[in-house]
Amino acid sequence: MKQNYHSGTSRKNKEKIIRSIFFVIALASGLTLGLIVVFLFMEGLPIFSKVSVKDFIFGIYWYPTDDPADFGIFPLIIASLSVTLVSSVISIPLGISSALFLAEIASRRVREIVKPIVELLAALPSVVIGFFGMVVVAPFLQEIFDIPVGLNLFNASLMLAFMSVPTICSISEDAIFSVPKELREASLALGATQWETIWRVIIPASISGISTAVILGMSRAIGETMVVLMVAGGAAMVPRSIFDPVRPLPASIAAEMAEAPFRGDHYYALFATGIVLFLFTMAFNMVADYISNRYRQVGAATL
Amino acid sequence: MKDIRKIKKGRKITQGIFFSLFKIATAINGIALLVVISFLVINGWRAINWTFLTQAPYDSMTKGGIFPCIVGTIIISLGAILIALPIGVSSAIYLNEYARPGKIVRMIRLGINNLAGIPSVVFGLFGLALFVIWLGFGVSIISGALTLAAMTLPVIIGASEEALRNVPNTYREASLGLGATKWQTIYRVVLPSALPGILTGAILGISRVAGETAPIMFTAAVFYTPSLPSSPFDEIMALPYHIYVLATAGTEIEATRHLQYGTALVLIFIVLGLNLLAIFYRTRLRRRL
Numbered sequence: 001m002k003q004n005y006h007s008g009t010s011r012k013n014k015e016k017i018i019r020s021i022f023f024v025i026a027l028a029s030g031l032t033l034g035l036i037v038v039f040l041f042m043e044g045l046p047i048f049s050k051v052s053v054k055d056f057i058f059g060i061y062w063y064p065t066d067d068p069a070d071f072g073i074f075p076l077i078i079a080s081l082s083v084t085l086v087s088s089v090i091s092i093p094l095g096i097s098s099a100l101f102l103a104e105i106a107s108r109r110v111r112e113i114v115k116p117i118v119e120l121l122a123a124l125p126s127v128v129i130g131f132f133g134m135v136v137v138a139p140f141l142q143e144i145f146d147i148p149v150g151l152n153l154f155n156a157s158l159m160l161a162f163m164s165v166p167t168i169c170s171i172s173e174d175a176i177f178s179v180p181k182e183l184r185e186a187s188l189a190l191g192a193t194q195w196e197t198i199w200r201v202i203i204p205a206s207i208s209g210i211s212t213a214v215i216l217g218m219s220r221a222i223g224e225t226m227v228v229l230m231v232a233g234g235a236a237m238v239p240r241s242i243f244d245p246v247r248p249l250p251a252s253i254a255a256e257m258a259e260a261p262f263r264g265d266h267y268y269a270l271f272a273t274g275i276v277l278f279l280f281t282m283a284f285n286m287v288a289d290y291i292s293n294r295y296r297q298v299g300a301a302t303l
Numbered sequence: 304m305k306d307i308r309k310i311k312k313g314r315k316i317t318q319g320i321f322f323s324l325f326k327i328a329t330a331i332n333g334i335a336l337l338v339v340i341s342f343l344v345i346n347g348w349r350a351i352n353w354t355f356l357t358q359a360p361y362d363s364m365t366k367g368g369i370f371p372c373i374v375g376t377i378i379i380s381l382g383a384i385l386i387a388l389p390i391g392v393s394s395a396i397y398l399n400e401y402a403r404p405g406k407i408v409r410m411i412r413l414g415i416n417n418l419a420g421i422p423s424v425v426f427g428l429f430g431l432a433l434f435v436i437w438l439g440f441g442v443s444i445i446s447g448a449l450t451l452a453a454m455t456l457p458v459i460i461g462a463s464e465e466a467l468r469n470v471p472n473t474y475r476e477a478s479l480g481l482g483a484t485k486w487q488t489i490y491r492v493v494l495p496s497a498l499p500g501i502l503t504g505a506i507l508g509i510s511r512v513a514g515e516t517a518p519i520m521f522t523a524a525v526f527y528t529p530s531l532p533s534s535p536f537d538e539i540m541a542l543p544y545h546i547y548v549l550a551t552a553g554t555e556i557e558a559t560r561h562l563q564y565g566t567a568l569v570l571i572f573i574v575l576g577l578n579l580l581a582i583f584y585r586t587r588l589r590r591r592l
Contacts, residue, residue, distance in 0.1 A: 018486045022401055027411065029394060029460065030415075043428070101326060105326075112586075117333050124514075125513075127516045128567050193317075199321075229517075257428075277425060281425075285416060
């Protein structure tokens, strides 16, 4: 009896230990996030002893290898924002329309074929999309718009749109799909057509999920590196037209890191650029998180 | 009466227009995928032969094959998954089996969500600062694999959680009712039933990692290595980085075009192949459930 009692407590202790082990491992993601912040700031902040935060962010000259060097990332920020904006003009309608088709119109059979296609589109490596943009889209744009360079803001936005459509589509589809059947049936029973039901009932009911999808799609576009590195053209200037070459934040980091002397000003400036990019995506994610928590959607979407 | 019919007809037409627009939008996805794949196949298949797949590049990369890149990509993807899988599955077990909803769980989830949103190039910077420089691993397989593991962790956790959620609660209750402890229940009952789902997640994780370029640019990949890696601290060549280098940095960009197509084709063959495998596997799983 005593022994039994004994093994009972040891069993309990063992369970406790196992539970704690899993708890500690579950903290790994948070720890990684923390380490990322620490190391970005550790390697990025020293640049601000040379350049003020204001001059760094609003300076319009990015000549990191000149003597004296200019570290103004304003053109890079504008480039990042403009490719994200232009790409979302394409990707938002495309993504939401595809989601509506999949969730509301397509038959089960069609859905089972189309969903994997969207997933495969999401799985295309960014370097392949960038390559496609360089080799196929750039000459094509040059020809039809009669412009000097095919690698430009518009081309990059187009390629980025293809990368964010699957994100927008699958997250909004999830949100639309989980609108309760009763709402749909009630609207149809009142004599509304299927389209009227979608427009007046389904979309309002799932708008928070759709907004989250849009924001996450834009967040993916602003952080995407290879596409803008290969396709955007690379000129660190504030663009004047949609066909100007630009140099978004990730492209600048990826292109210059290899040549930046270790722990030199250029190196620190690139890490500081990483901080700015990190803060942008962080802000996007916080907004998405806020929307999906604050405006709980009708029905049980798992976002 | 006639008016009502007219209105009805108008409503039908509006619906028809919008539904066609939705269909076109969806079709564009399919067309885009088809165009990219067929473009690579048409231009790349001639480059692919036995020599291309089994030889190293030579003559400053204008001739020869991509064998070291294939090996490098496989090694680094497997390495990343071997690191991320145990951590990811354990995190998912904690979140799904042990944790009670509350502040701590919300914080953990917030961490995972934010980690998922970090741009790949920022992971590259992180890997460079922590693994390559601070820990002194240098540009190496281990630095790259750790960087990629950090990046793919949220994907693995998400997939594993879904797999665990899909295990019916009756399984757990039956096992606990027979006197098994929580851990015994997880280890003997829950994990085996969730295993196929977890593996699907792992396959998707590998496919994603294999195609990533930005995180390995500063941490693992180099233009050219004369020999295959022999230790985890060696640098490697990798398919995605090879495409990038050939397409942008060489002096012979036009001359190596066929090699670029071929490399891209091999890469999407691996990535999409793994994805199709996972999709196929998952559909079968869902049917069984």
